[in-house]
Amino acid sequence: MADGNSAHSPTDEPADPELRAVPTPTQELADPELRDKPTLIIGAGPAGLTAAYLLTKQGLPVIVFEAEDQVGGIAKTEVRDGPGGKYRFDLGGHRFFTKVQEVDDLWHEIMREEFLKRPRMSRIYWRKRFLDYPLRGADVIKKLGPVELTRCMASYAWVKIRPKGREDTFEQWVINRFGKRLFDNFFRSYTEKVWGVPVSEIRADWAAQRIKGLSFFSAAKAAFFGNKGDEIKTLIGEFHYPRYGPGQMWETMTDDIQRLGGKVLMNTPVTKLEIEGSRCVRVHTPDEVYEAANVISSLPLRNTVGMAEPRPKPEVIAAAKGLRYRDFLTVSLVLDGEDLFPDNWIYIHEPDVEVGRIQNFRSWSPWMVPDDSKACVGLEY
Template sequence: MPPDPGRGLTPNYPFPGIRGSVSPGETSVGAHPDQVDVAIIGAGPAGLTAAYLLTKAGKSVTVIEKDPVYVGGISRTVEHQGFRFDIGGHRFFSKSKEVVDLWNEILPDDFIERPRMSRIYYEGKFYSYPLRAFEALFNLGILRSTACMASYARAKLFPKKDAKSFQDWTINQFGSRLFGIFFKTYTEKVWGMPCDEISADWAAQRIKGLSLGKAVLDGFKRSLGLNKKPNDGMETKTLLESFRYPRKGPGMMWDAARDRVVEGGNHVLMAHGLKQLSHDSEGWRMVATGAQGDRVIRAKDVISSAPMRELAGRIHPLPKTLPDALDLKYRDFLTVALMIRSEDLFPDNWIYIHDSKVKVGRIQNFRSWSPEMVPDPELACVGLEYFCFEGDGLWASPDDVLIELAKKEMGILGLCDPATVEGGVVVRQEKAYPIYDDAYAAHVDAMRKELEGAYPTLHLVGRNGMHRYNNQDHAMMTAMLTVRNILAGARVYDCWQVNEDAEYHESGNEGAEASFARPLDEDQKAALDSVRAVPKRLKAA
C-alpha cells in the first residue's frame, strides 16, 4: 500500500506562536507559474542552492516547501520572542573553495568569527572533546581511575574474540568501566539502539587513534619531565579553533538565498507539500497541495531533497522498489530552549551529556554561537536536545511537559537552578538523521537505479533526498553538481560520490580544495569521496 498522500511531505507546523521571515498566514513568496524549467521539492540547503544557481543561469524555477514559515530545513533558524535557535548546530566550514565562495556570495556581509569549543559533561565535570584519555582518568579521581585501569587490564588480558558489536569492540579497547562512562550512554541516546546491536566496524572508524595505554605511559613520562608534548593518548590533530557563522544563525543564509531566487524572477511556494509526481511525453507533472488546495506545476526537470521514503510513495506509477524505500528509517530529535536568569552557564557551543540519569543528549549555548542569537544580556539561553523517534513518548509529549523535563534535568545536572528559568519553547525536527541499518544500502541502491533508469530528469540531492548522512556543505555540493548536469543536458557528474569523512569538521583549512567536481570519465570521482562514520546495526543471526 502506498503511504497516505498527506504523510511526511504535507504541512505539519509544530511551533504555534513562533514567527519568522514569512508569516504563517502566507502560503507563498513571489508568483507561481504553472510551467517552469525545473521544479524543486524542499527549500533546504540543497534545494535552495540548486534554485539559486539555476536562477543565475537564467532558468525558470519553482520551489515547493511544506513549512509555512521557515526555509533552510534542518539548517533553519527558529525565532521566538527575539531569541533565535539553531536546529542542531551548524558550523560554517568547508574544504571546498566553491562552497565557501558561494556562502560569501549569498551572504557577503554577515559572517562573524566564533571560537570553537565542545566538551563532554559527566557527573559535574567537563572533559575535552575529542576525548583525552589521561585527562579523563585524572578527572575521574583515584578510586574510579583505579577501577577503570583494572577493567582495562582485564580487557587486554582476556579480550572477547571476534568482537562484532560496538560494545564488544569498545570494551576490548578501553575496558567495561570507561565504555560505560564515555561511550554507551551517549551513543544509545543518539541512535536509539543498544550498543550490542551496533556493528564493531562503526567503532573502529569512529574511535581513531585513542590509546589508553599510550596515554598512561605518556602520563608517567610527563610526570618525570621526559615528555612535554600534549598528553591526550592519541596522535595530535589540528582542530578547528574557530569557525565562521552568520550573526543571526544559519537560517540567515537560506533566507538570503530564497530572497535572491525571488528577486531573480523565480518562485518559492511555502506551505505546499508534494502530493503526486508523474511523467509523460510533455515532461513532469507535479501536484503540490496547500491550504488553498492543489496546484499543478509542469517542469522539464525535477530536483528532490524530500526523504526517499516519502518520494517513492508519490511517484506514479509507483516504483517497483517502493517496499524497499518504505523500509528506510530515520532518527528524529527535538530541542527544548530555556531562557534562564543567569550569566552564560558554560562557554561551549555545545556540550555532550554522558550521564544516564537524564534523557538529554546534548546542550547548546546559543550565545556562544552568536551574541545576536540572545537579545537579553541578562538571560542565558540554552537548548537541550532530545533524540527520539517521531511518534514515540518524547516526541508526542506536550510542550509544557517537555519544558518541565528540561528544567528538571538542568537541575539534576547541576547546570542551573530550575527556579531561574523564565521561559521555554520546543522545536521538533523530523528525519534529522538517516539510519544506516544492515539493509539501507541495498534499499537505496535499488531505488536509485530504478529511478535513474526510468526518469533521467529526476535528480535526488541532499541528506534525506539521498539518504546520506551529509553535512550542509556536502548537501550543497550535490545540488551544485546536479545543476551542472541539468545545464549540460546530461549526467556528467556523479552526485552520489559526494560524501563526508568523520573527521571532516575537526581539521584542515577552509576552502583548501580548489574544486570538488570531477566528471564521470575521470574515475567517477568527486572530492571528499569517503564514507562518514555512522552506526550500522548488526545483521540478525
C-alpha cells in the same frame, strides 16, 4: 565575543536584503532542454536551496516547493519574541566547518560579512563531572583518576594484542579501535540517546563516517599536543556561524535565488510525483501541476517513494517503509541572570538523565540573545 570587525550590536536586526550585492548569472550556455522547462526542487532545506542557487546562477529556471512557511528545514532558526527583543534558537547546533574548499567558498559567497568565526568550547558531563572536549591530557588524567585510566589503557592494550574481531556494528567498530572500557564510558550512552536504538543495531560504516580520522592515538595526540590544522574534524577548535543563526544562511540564499529569477513557493506541499519510464516528469501540488525538465527531491526517501505514481513495486515500497528516522525535541529556556555555562554545548553522557545535549545560544552568537541580563539554553531530547 562576536567578530571584532563587526559594527552591529546584539540587538540589531539582519541587514536589509535589498542592500546586499547579489551574484549575477554566469555567461556559460546551459543545455537548451533545461531552459524550456524548470527544474523542480522539493524541499527548501540546505540541500534543495543549494541546488536551486547553483542552477539559477547558470541562468536556468528553477521552482522550489516548501511545505512550511519558513525555509531551512531542520537547519532553520526559530525566532520568538521575549524580554528585550527577539530570541533566536538553533534546533540542532549547526556549526559550519568543512575541508571541501568549494563548499566553504559557497558559504562565504552567501554570508559575506555576516559569517562569524566562533571559538568552539564544549564539554562532556560524565559521572557527575565535566571533561573538556576536545579532550585535554591533563584534564583526562585528573578527571578519570589513576584507577579508571589504568582500566581504559588495559582495555585498549587488550584489543591491540588480540585478533581483530568482527566489525559489522558501531559497537564492534569502536571497541576494535578504543577498547571496551572507553566505549562503555564515552560512546555507548550518548550514541543510544541520540539515535534511540542499541549500538549493536547501528552499522559499522556509519561509525567509520561519523568518527572519521579519530583513533586512540590521534585523540591522545590531540589531547596532549592539540589538533593542529584541524586535522580531525571531530576535534576542531573553531568554526563559522551566521550572525543570526543557521537559518540566516538559507534565508539569504533564498533571496539570492529569487533575485536571480528562481521561484521559492512557500506553504506548497507536493502531493504526487508522476513517473514516466525512469524519470519524474510532473509534480503535483494542491493547486497546480508542474511540468519538469528535471526533479530534485530532498525529502526523506520514505516520503518520496510514497508520492510516486504509478506506484513502485511492492518490494520498493516495503524497503522505503522500513527506513527509520529519528525525531528529536528541543526545549528552549530563557532564564534570568548570566549564562549558565560558557560552552557552545555540553554532551550529557549520564545514562540516567534523558537530555542528550544542552546548548548555550549566546555562545553560538551573541546576536541570538538580545538581553544581556538573560541566559538562553536549549535542551535536546
